[in-house]
Amino acid sequence: MKLKIGHKLISMMLIVLIVPNIIIGTVAYFISKDQMDRLGKTTLQNGVEMAIQLIDSTNKQVENGELSLEDAQERVKEYLIGKMNADGKRTISNPVDLGEYGYFVVYDKDGLEVAHPSIEGKNVWETKDVDGKLLVQEQIKVAKNGGGFVEYSWALPNDDKAIEKKISYNKIDPNWGWVISAGTYKMDFNKGANQVLLALVITLFLSVIIGGFLSYYFAKRMSKPITAITNHAAEVANGNLSVKVNTTDRSDEIGELVNSFSLMVVNLKALISKVNNSVHSITSTSQNLSAVAEETTASSEEIGKAISEISKGAVQQASDADDTFNATIELASQIQEMSDKTELMSAASKQVVASNQFGLTSVSTLKVKSNDTETSVSQTKEVMETLTEKVKEIELIIKTINSISEQTNLLALNASIEAARAGEHGKGFAVVASEVRKLAEETSLATDKVRQTLSGIMEVTDIANKEMDKTKLLAKEQLDAVVLTEESFNQIAGSVSGIQSIIEDVNENIQLLVTSKDNVSKAVESIAAVSEESAASTEQVTSSIEEQLNAIVVVSDSAQELNDLINDLKVEIEKFKLDS
Incomplete structure (x- = not known):
């Protein structure tokens, strides 16, 4: 399907609007997503460091005799997770925002849940995620090595079939030997990035609507004179130089195109008239030149054959020597x-x-x-x-x-x-x-x-x-x-x-x-x-003779070609209509 220039202009302007917006939106989304991930990891790490500092300050009270060890540990558990309910579970109410489903857990070095919202007191050393990773062992190993992040796949609390990526930061407390772990789902990090993506989609939609109307207006204004010039050019291509192209007062490139095309038609009409007059005299000259070239070619061929035989003998002698x-x-x-x-x-x-x-x-x-x-x-x-x-x-x-x-x-x-x-x-x-x-x-x-x-x-x-x-x-x-x-x-x-x-x-x-x-x-x-x-x-010598012979042949061919071109030119000139 052949597209008109107006349609091409509209398509091009829409592409110019859509592609940069998509690129900018994609880059902005991934940048914001990366920054949110880093911010989330920093929050988890700061939360664990805060918990270790809390344990350190509470342990000093135990050393000073202000608290017993059991009271101090329970106070830390309440601060990190929440108070213990009658059913043996803790309601999450920690002061650090770890996301909608984020919370703290505490293990000992053997995998016992020292503090947990729902399974406190249970040994989870052999616990695996949906991919078969021994995540508790991995968390304790990373914590013993100075602290670090562990990523794994885990079901959402309210939907066992929905599996999402989860991340935790783990570090060991030097006072009580607890492994402090702060974890949350990575999707909680990316909520801000998703909002940015939604805003960019809305912006892209509005840009396409507004840009579409503007593109249509400017494309129509630009394509109308170009369509007229196209029709006149088709007439000229068919040999009709009698068309009349009106000039315009527009000062942009389209105005220059219309005026230049009008001048071109006038000049082309004058040129065709002059060429038609010169064709007849060139025809007789080219015929005489062809006859002379044929006679010279015949003589040069005889000389070339004799010298070629001599050249072959000399070359063979040089080769043998x-x-x-x-x-x-x-x-x-x-x-x-x-x-x-x-x-x-x-x-x-x-x-x-x-x-x-x-x-x-x-x-x-x-x-x-x-x-x-x-x-x-x-x-x-x-x-x-x-x-x-x-x-x-x-x-x-x-x-x-x-x-x-x-x-x-x-x-x-x-x-x-x-x-x-x-x-x-x-x-x-x-x-x-x-x-x-x-x-x-x-x-x-x-x-x-x-x-x-x-x-x-x-x-x-x-x-x-x-x-x-x-x-x-x-x-x-x-x-x-x-x-x-x-x-x-x-x-x-x-x-x-x-x-x-x-x-x-x-x-x-x-x-x-x-x-x-x-x-x-x-x-x-x-x-x-x-x-x-x-x-x-x-x-x-042979090369010189061959060059001379080739030159004569070229002259002869050129004369013949010139004669053919003149005949073709006469046929083509007769196609043009100079008068209306």
Whole structure:
């Protein structure tokens, strides 16, 4: 649906009235709501602080002996909530305005209702709101941490189904250990903001009514002359320049528009007359220009084709030279890399020669040490064999001592028998015989111990001899391995010397190759430069020819286009009606 200018003006003015009012009203509502929320929180916090101060002053009276603790606590409860009724409930009559449904409650640290309008004396530690939050535990926790706000969802006192957001400020009293909580519904904070919102809605409604009438009046006054100009412009658009536009005495923009449109129609009528006279002479000139442009285009195309072939050859030559130069650079890079690696190989081979020489020296030393080890092992084996013989000799001596001990023991026994026969005269001899027998027994025991010790030495000596045999065998095998290693190192030394000689020859050849590649690179670079210059010159000539050809084509096209435009212009001019 196409809207007229009057309707657009009315709509625009109504939008200008409505949108700012809505924005201002919304901002004002949220600002006032925020301020009311802050004021409500401040009221709750001040109420709790006032209650704590009241407890402090009342507790001083208890300390001075003016009141008992029970009387003092009851006085505080009456002040914060109200007096206790016969039914065990308290009528809310606190001096602090906490809203329509706001009131104080007091808990102990275990969740017992110390003071409450209706459930005083009940433990509410496990109480939850409609969202499942343990609100009493949360309030006590916040109070122990220095005080703070707790928000939760709770039903209204007069409607269990109506759930509203509720807020409380909680803080612990240092004197009696009470948790003081002041709570109210957040909707009580926003009553002032709702009144502001209602006033803004009424203001917006009145503004729309009054603005609508004013918009209609001014829109009609402005749209009438514009509608007339629109109708005249439609006539002119259809080619009728014979319309007569009356001027006006209005001094605003609409008056200027009407007068300017009238002057435009007069000037346009004069311009069309002049153009109609010039069209005929331009037509013949454009036809001659088209003929000349066609002849010049044909000649330029032949020249352009010849130079284009030359340009393609030069470009291909420059491209080939450039590819050759790039390949030469790549080859030079690889040659240089090979030269560097050859130098590294030469250094590495020298290092291998030095390491091989050091290895030969170490093998020679190891060979000498292996011979020394074998000699030492042989000498140790001889010593162990000698020790074995000596032990055997000691064992023979011990056998002799043991035999003497047995004979001595037998002689002592015979002496004891003879002393017994001698009677009183043989007692002294019997004592001597007894001592000799003891000495013989001790000697026998000692020889047994020595025999056992020698047996252990013999066993260890046998084990040592066996190990010496193994060590001697290992020393011989080690010496054989050292000899083989020495032969391998000698072979490696010969191979490395040959490799080093070959690497030196290769390095000399690569150095010659590096010198040659530098000369080739310079030559290819020179060829590439010349080819590029030739290609650039050819391309420049080709570009000039193409530009000339394009210019001729443009002239030809322009002449043809001019001829077409003149014909179209003649058709369009004939549409205008200059005389009535």
